[in-house]
Amino acid sequence: MPTIKDVATMTGVSIATVSRVLNNQGGYSEETREKIESAAREINYYRNKMAASLKKSSARIIGLIMPNAPTLFYGDIVEGIETVASRNNYSVIITHAGEDGTNLMDCVSLMAERRVEGLIIASISLDEAVENQIQNLAFPVVLVSTKSNSGIPYIKVDDQTAAYDATTYLIKHGHRAVAIAGPNMQDTIAGLPRVAGYRQAMLDHNLPVESEWIHSGTFSFESGIEAMHAFFRLVHRPDAVFAVSDDTALGIMNTAGDLGLRVPDDIAVIGYDNTRVAEMANPALTVVSQPFFQMGAKAVQKLTTAIDSGQVIESEILKHRIFERRSV
Amino acid sequence: MPTIKDVATMTGVSIATVSRVLNNQGGYSEETREKIESAAREINYYRNKMAASLKKSSARIIGLIMPNAPTLFYGDIVEGIETVASRNNYSVIITHAGEDGTNLMDCVSLMAERRVEGLIIASISLDEAVENQIQNLAFPVVLVSTKSNSGIPYIKVDDQTAAYDATTYLIKHGHRAVAIAGPNMQDTIAGLPRVAGYRQAMLDHNLPVESEWIHSGTFSFESGIEAMHAFFRLVHRPDAVFAVSDDTALGIMNTAGDLGLRVPDDIAVIGYDNTRVAEMANPALTVVSQPFFQMGAKAVQKLTTAIDSGQVIESEILKHRIFERRSV
DNA sequence: AGCATCAACGTAAACGTTTACGTTGATGGA
DNA sequence: TCCATCAACGTAAACGTTTACGTTGATGCT
Numbered sequence: 032m033p034t035i036k037d038v039a040t041m042t043g044v045s046i047a048t049v050s051r052v053l054n055n056q057g058g059y060s061e062e063t064r065e066k067i068e069s070a071a072r073e074i075n076y077y078r079n080k081m082a083a084s085l086k087k088s089s090a091r092i093i094g095l096i097m098p099n100a101p102t103l104f105y106g107d108i109v110e111g112i113e114t115v116a117s118r119n120n121y122s123v124i125i126t127h128a129g130e131d132g133t134n135l136m137d138c139v140s141l142m143a144e145r146r147v148e149g150l151i152i153a154s155i156s157l158d159e160a161v162e163n164q165i166q167n168l169a170f171p172v173v174l175v176s177t178k179s180n181s182g183i184p185y186i187k188v189d190d191q192t193a194a195y196d197a198t199t200y201l202i203k204h205g206h207r208a209v210a211i212a213g214p215n216m217q218d219t220i221a222g223l224p225r226v227a228g229y230r231q232a233m234l235d236h237n238l239p240v241e242s243e244w245i246h247s248g249t250f251s252f253e254s255g256i257e258a259m260h261a262f263f264r265l266v267h268r269p270d271a272v273f274a275v276s277d278d279t280a281l282g283i284m285n286t287a288g289d290l291g292l293r294v295p296d297d298i299a300v301i302g303y304d305n306t307r308v309a310e311m312a313n314p315a316l317t318v319v320s321q322p323f324f325q326m327g328a329k330a331v332q333k334l335t336t337a338i339d340s341g342q343v344i345e346s347e348i349l350k351h352r353i354f355e356r357r358s359v
Numbered sequence: 360m361p362t363i364k365d366v367a368t369m370t371g372v373s374i375a376t377v378s379r380v381l382n383n384q385g386g387y388s389e390e391t392r393e394k395i396e397s398a399a400r401e402i403n404y405y406r407n408k409m410a411a412s413l414k415k416s417s418a419r420i421i422g423l424i425m426p427n428a429p430t431l432f433y434g435d436i437v438e439g440i441e442t443v444a445s446r447n448n449y450s451v452i453i454t455h456a457g458e459d460g461t462n463l464m465d466c467v468s469l470m471a472e473r474r475v476e477g478l479i480i481a482s483i484s485l486d487e488a489v490e491n492q493i494q495n496l497a498f499p500v501v502l503v504s505t506k507s508n509s510g511i512p513y514i515k516v517d518d519q520t521a522a523y524d525a526t527t528y529l530i531k532h533g534h535r536a537v538a539i540a541g542p543n544m545q546d547t548i549a550g551l552p553r554v555a556g557y558r559q560a561m562l563d564h565n566l567p568v569e570s571e572w573i574h575s576g577t578f579s580f581e582s583g584i585e586a587m588h589a590f591f592r593l594v595h596r597p598d599a600v601f602a603v604s605d606d607t608a609l610g611i612m613n614t615a616g617d618l619g620l621r622v623p624d625d626i627a628v629i630g631y632d633n634t635r636v637a638e639m640a641n642p643a644l645t646v647v648s649q650p651f652f653q654m655g656a657k658a659v660q661k662l663t664t665a666i667d668s669g670q671v672i673e674s675e676i677l678k679h680r681i682f683e684r685r686s687v
Numbered sequence: 688a689g690c691a692t693c694a695a696c697g698t699a700a701a702c703g704t705t706t707a708c709g710t711t712g713a714t715g716g717a
Numbered sequence: 718t719c720c721a722t723c724a725a726c727g728t729a730a731a732c733g734t735t736t737a738c739g740t741t742g743a744t745g746c747t
Contacts (some may be wrong), residue, residue, distance in 0.1 A: 060695065113454065312639075
């Protein structure tokens with residue numbers, strides 16, 4: 032590959048001068064700039080950012096670690112990140128941490144070795160080892176749609192009050208037997224808090240909650256199908272359900288239809304996330320939304336200002352919002 | 360940041376020895392290996408891949424350029440790429456090319472400057488300038504879900520026969536008035552060929568096609584809504600529609616329902632892509648599928664073998680497949 | 688004429704690795 | 718005892734930039 036040296040000898044100047052014009056730093060005549068630029072074009076020269084980064088010890092790269100399952104909001108969050116990253120002249124390098132973040136430590140190490148200047152970890156819960164590792168990193172880290180209990184800054188919505196608001200919304204619309212579908216009871220970030228919010232809402236409205244109304248599971252479509260079947264078999268059947276994801280909500284809605292129930296007349300359902308499927312569902316799905324694009328964008332903003340200023344990043348709770356559609 | 364030099368002086372050996380143990384190259388005693396490794400751990404040393412890449416002139420990075428709209432298959436294609444990339448010790452760096460690939464050239468230049476060893480461009484159609492630029496690149500490039508007419512290798516399904524098969528499928532199921540919704544008539548890659556396939560299928564079965572049955576548009580949900588309304592107003596109303604994307608198909612299905620038509624009884628619909636929404640639709644959407652994950656995976660495989668062997672990459676037509684569900 | 692100033696360059700060190708090549712001391716065999 | 722061999726290192730150059738510092742010649746001013 033051609034180097035700066037090649038274009039220097041071609042034009043009969045020093046490499047310093049070439050470097051100067053390539054970076055618009057001034058200190059050269061208009062004539063030589065033209066000579067250099069045309070020479071560079073001629074031999075198809077691309078500057079070597081690895082070398083430049085090494086010298087400047089700044090690679091202008093932001094790392095992104097994602098969970099392995101490409102959920103529907105995957106694209107939005109990446110897009111949010113990449114948009115403001117590239118606006119600030121950063122590139123983003125992406126890795127998957129394996130099923131439930133197994134090789135997260137390796138991913139973090141890789142990012143450190145690549146000398147990223149900031150790191151985003153999305154939707155993965157960290158164990159103690161990783162939290163320790165992150166504490167000792169030389170660059171800022173921010174969590175997105177997940178949190179930490181050891182001071183690593185995060186950006187997320189408040190799952191508990193979001194769940195509270197969702198079930199309250201159902202209650203306000205006249206439902207008294209509301210169920211929750213899909214929470215993972217091991218998940219202290221997106222599982223338990225949502226159940227807690229659900230419970231609290233029921234309690235605050237003096238509504239009893241039967242244990243069968245809490246149907247744990249995953250965020251998947253299938254999980255919704257399974258939950259709905261379980262609900263259907265109950266003597267005291269719920270008349271509304273709060274699903275932990277849009278996919279799960281769709282599972283609920285579809286099997287409700289299969290079982291002869293009409294949404295929202297016989298059973299109302301509210302989703303969680305507001306992914307693109309929500310508006311495409313039939314009936315369109317009412318949801319509490321997480322602003323994924325904005326989360327990604329905010330994360331990069333925080334990182335870049337932290338990089339520039341050296342200040343620590345503050346966590347931020349983004350506000351969720353209920354999008355009213357047709358499913359309740 | 361600590362360097363190899365720091366751990367060398369800490370342990371009283373030369374940087375060469377440190378480098379050797381860090382790369383398991385042999386030529387050192389077990390004792391010094393342990394000393395070096397513990398020293399490295401102690402000062403939180405991460406090797407600098409930028410420096411190593413510079414020296415070895417191999418960055419082990421694969422570039423990925425994506426369209427700006429985060430479609431539903433976005434995640435699958437990225438996941439396919441990243442999975443086999445990381446398996447081969449490559450990192451992937453991702454960029455968006457702006458609305459319909461406006462700054463594609465800049466993206467490609469950026470990739471070249473970052474010294475990626477292979478480049479994937481997904482779902483963006485290239486103009487002549489970019490094709491020229493790509494021809495002169497020093498590393499292999501492969502297109503995914505798009506194609507080129509100047510010899511740049513691509514991986515995609517055959518849009519025309521896929522469209523042919525989709526409409527034939529509808530015809531075989533007893534439909535005679537089948538329409539097509541959403542094709543972009545400017546799009547020579549995913550627009551025109553699909554219309555051609557549709558037309559050919561109709562022709563081969565001696566079915567007339569009315570001009571209003573071809574409702575051009577975009578790949579969006581809204582496009583489906585609009586198309587369905589248009590179809591509904593027709594005197595000779597279609598009894599089946601082939602939609603150019605799953606989103607569009609959903610738009611068709613939903614507004615069909617709103618207009619009092621039942622799917623598939625009054626109107627059948629077949630989608631295109633087989634994104635995650637297809638199985639979650641109600642009724643579940645019959646589609647012709649594009650194997651997005653596999654496309655990404657294949658792309659990286661081709662790149663890595665091209666990188667290792669220096670051979671040129673051959674284009675490949677992946678076979679589509681019809682997933683029968685409930686919408687026809 | 689003499690001097691300062693400045694535009695327009697050139698020189699060379701440095702960034703943190705990798706690696707070809709050289710060195711050393713111990714070991715074994717004849 | 719002498720030599721070859723080899724494990725276990727060390728030396729130093731190189732990768733392609735950036736940049737502090739130095740140089741040169743022209744220009745303007747007094």
